[in-house]
Amino acid sequence: MKYRSAFDIIGPVMIGPSSSHTAGAARIGRVARTLFEKQPTKAVIHLYGSFAKTYKGHGTDLALVAGIMDFDTFDERIPDALKIAEEVGLEVEFIEEDAVTEHPNTVRINLFDGKGKELEIVGISIGGGTIEITEINSFKLKLSGANPAILVVHQDRFGLISSVTTVLSRYQINIGHMEVSRKEKGDIAVMVIEMDHKLDESVVSELNALEGVTQVIRLVN
The missing domain is CATH 3.30.70.260 (ACT domain)
Known part of the structure; x- marks a missing residue:
């Protein structure tokens, strides 16, 4: 995917430390939340490549969960996302995967509501806070999240x-x-x-x- 401007590389207004591992992760989580159309009760998050290796140090875990709770990239609650998730009854499970993916910053998110509703998305963070959703419920597609x-x-x-x-x-x-x-x-x-x-x-x-x-x-x- 081509960058549209220097701001795509510099990154968005965000809670850091990384535009790709934090802001991008938050945006992927928020797209998942929007597609699910409600607050889930459980999130199973599969991390691949660089995400799997560095997610705790770069705050990727916090950002993904924050996005799933509909927090924006600059929300000051992001550092407390795991604690807040526990308080609101959102169960979170992280799974580090060994499989090699096309992009190193890849995540697969499965959301559940405890009443039979489920959603699975695959997203990648390609830098500067820019993302692509490449799969929704096993349907292959390309969604940038940059436009309505x-x-x-x-x-x-x-x-x-x-x-x-x-x-x-x-x-x-x-x-x-x-x-x-x-x-x-x-x-x-x-x-x-x-x-x-x-x-x-x-x-x-x-x-x-x-x-x-x-x-x-x-x-x-």
Whole structure:
């Protein structure tokens, strides 16, 4: 992924020490929390590569948990994230993995609510606080988290992608990046759309009402 400016390298306003291991980790955790749509009761966090080797020293563990609790990168509560998680009833488990991944700063997060709801995402922190989500519930995709975006869960069927983009076009929403992932033909598919502007709730409701759409999750940047 290309950097857009020098600020992508310098990093965001954050609680340190590292933009890639702390700010990026917090952003990955926060995307997971947004996709889960509620506060989970348990988080199992699998760390790979550099994350697995240095997560305690660089505060990656604190940042990931802070993000899962919806704290921003500059939230002063980040150093106390593990203590706060315990206080709010969020059980956290860290697992250091030996598997070699394409990027050294890789994490897989599994979230649970104790009532059957589960989510799995894979994210990477590529420097300067910039991240990519590369997998959601085994669907391969690419989500930067840098722009307003929606995740559309839908039936894999003819014309549905056109229906979604027609709604966005009617509201003059410009699409910056879009991709579709499916496991099997005709099964459930996932559409990721990154846009130049945030969507109003009315647009999300209209997308949710489309035949064949199961769920629309808005990721607010």
